[in-house]
Every structure is written in structure tokens, then in C-alpha cells.
Amino acid sequence: MSRAKNPKYESMSLEELKANMEKSRKQLEHAIHNKNLLEQRKKLVERKERSHRLIVKGAEFEKAFPLSKDLEQEDVQKVMSQLKISVYNRGVVRNVSNAAEKIGRQQISEAVEKTEKGDDS
Incomplete structure (x- = not known):
């Protein structure tokens, strides 16, 4: 070539x-x-x-x-491990995380709509 x-x-x-x-x-x-x-x-x-x-x-x-x-560092780690094991705590964290993600998606959607409309405010 x-x-x-x-x-x-x-x-x-x-x-x-x-x-x-x-x-x-x-x-x-x-x-x-x-x-x-x-x-x-x-x-x-x-x-x-x-x-x-x-x-x-x-x-x-x-x-x-x-x-x-x-608390000493080891004790804090133990507390965190116990909190992590709890099914209730995992559910709470998951729900809060999902709600934050939904809000983020809504904000992105609104920003896209503004951009499509040509609204720079």
C-alpha cells in the first residue's frame, strides 16, 4: 500500500x-x-x-x-461490621441510595429538557 x-x-x-x-x-x-x-x-x-x-x-x-x-479503631470497625450485617440497616442504606439515584436522574432529565428547549437559565 x-x-x-x-x-x-x-x-x-x-x-x-x-x-x-x-x-x-x-x-x-x-x-x-x-x-x-x-x-x-x-x-x-x-x-x-x-x-x-x-x-x-x-x-x-x-x-x-x-x-x-x-472508641478505639478496632471497636469502631466492630460496630461498623455489626451495622453492615444488620438486614434492616442494609435496607435503609439501599432505600436512601435508590432515592438519591432517582433524584439524580430527575435532575439530569430536567437539565436535558431545558437544553432541548434552549433555556439556559
Whole structure:
């Protein structure tokens, strides 16, 4: 399979082609570097979001169970295991999660409707 020759490059000298190749290589290196920086930033943002979420949820747990602040880590883990085992608690968490998911779907649906109508407000 032969490729069509590009007349733009046909008229270039060897030095110009080498310079063009070097320029393209530097652009590629720059793009790869930027991609790596963006990936690092994304990981940092995700880690901060996770840390914030864990802190907030831990605070809610401590708010619901004020005596838990005096418990050792092992004891907290035991309490959480017991809560996880309870069928009632699993049902409550499932119901709350389903309700939140339904609200999220409704918000998305409303946003799509606004976009289709051309309403930017």
C-alpha cells in the first residue's frame, strides 16, 4: 500500500525536514508532559474529594453516635461490621441510595429538557 506524497514536503530540503521533525518531536514531548500533569492533577482532585467525603461521613457517624469518639479503631470497625450485617440497616442504606439515584436522574432529565428547549437559565 503506497501513500500519496505530500507536495508540501516534496519541496523541502533535508535540513528543513529535519527541523520540522525536531519541532514535531518537541510538540509531542510537550503534549505528553501536559497529559501527565493533567493526570496528576486529576488524581490529586480525586484524592481530595475522597478525603473530604470520608471526613464528612466520619463526622456524621460521630454526630449520630457521640460516644464513638472514645472508641478505639478496632471497636469502631466492630460496630461498623455489626451495622453492615444488620438486614434492616442494609435496607435503609439501599432505600436512601435508590432515592438519591432517582433524584439524580430527575435532575439530569430536567437539565436535558431545558437544553432541548434552549433555556439556559
